[in-house]
Amino acid sequence: MEKTYEVTGMHCQSCVETLTNALSELSEVDSAAVTLNPPRARVEGSAIDSNRIAGAVASAGDYSAEEVSGETPASTSATDAKSMLSTYYPLILIVTFLLAGCAILQLRSGAWSWMDYMSDFMGGFFVVFGFFKLLDLRGFTDAFQTYDVIASRFRGYGFAYPFIEVALGFAYLLHFELFWTNAITLIVMSIGSVGVLRSLLQKRKIQCACLGTVFDLPMTTVTLVEDVSMAAMAAIMLAYGAY
Structure with missing residues (x-):
């Protein structure tokens, strides 16, 4: 049984x-997933008692919970794919x-270079993703701390991380000291991969901070692929020797 609460x-x-x-x-809860946007909690278990859920939420602080859906039927592969x-x-x-965009730049140059293509892509990637993180720096840091191996110990690293990404992005775009x-x-992406992999192995249902808090993305293997791909x-x- 799965129930959702506002x-x-x-x-x-x-x-x-x-x-x-x-x-x-709670003993009757097998798993719980809470999201900030939308502000909801999904709980799974064999016998979910909404009164106990509301009580647990209220006892945790100045919070309240109201059930918005009953038992969720089993999903199909088609609906899962659509949802993903x-x-x-x-x-x-x-x-x-x-x-x-990077392909267009290479085609316009008249001489395709995979090294330049990757450099331009990584530059654009870091600048764009850093931009979204900076829209809510504190919110990003809060989310990043929940799984990153360094930020979880040193909060300052979470605040610095978007600026590191943007700096790397401009360095790639300028082909500066490659x-x-x-x-x-x-180094940065390999360390990031460790934290993501650990969270996945622990089956933690938390928010992915790759696009900051603007988009509510769950932590899945997609996040791991993203970090590993950039490191690769x-x-x-x-x-x-592309430097």
Whole structure:
């Protein structure tokens, strides 16, 4: 059985973590997923008692919960695919535009270079993703702290991370000191992959902070593929001496 509740009183990712922990402690709850936008909590279990859910939410702080749906029927592969496409549409759109735009630049140059193509793509990727993170820097940091191995210990790294991304992005676009740019990217994205992989192995249902808090993206293997792909491209350019 799965039930969904509208939650009021949440303001940041810390609230999400607090409520997730409070709901997970209930014996009848097998799993709990809380999101900030929309402000909802989804709980799964064999016998969900809405009164106990509301009580757990209220005891966690200045929050309240109201049931908005009953038992959710089993989903089909078609609806799952549609839901996934809808969830990741902003990410798909951004990556598609970046790939197409970088291809146009290469075609216009008259001499296609895969190294330049990857450099331009990574530059655009970091600048765009850093931009979305900076729209709500505090919110991003709250979300990033929940899974990143460095930010979880040093909050300042979470605040600095979007600026690191933007700096790397401009360095790639300008082809500036690409050896060091690729080396730093390889280190940063590899470390990021560790935190994402750990969260996936723990089956934690948390928000992915790759696009900041503007879009409510869940933490899935898509996030891991994103980090690993960027690290891999940096490694390839280092291996082929593209600097």
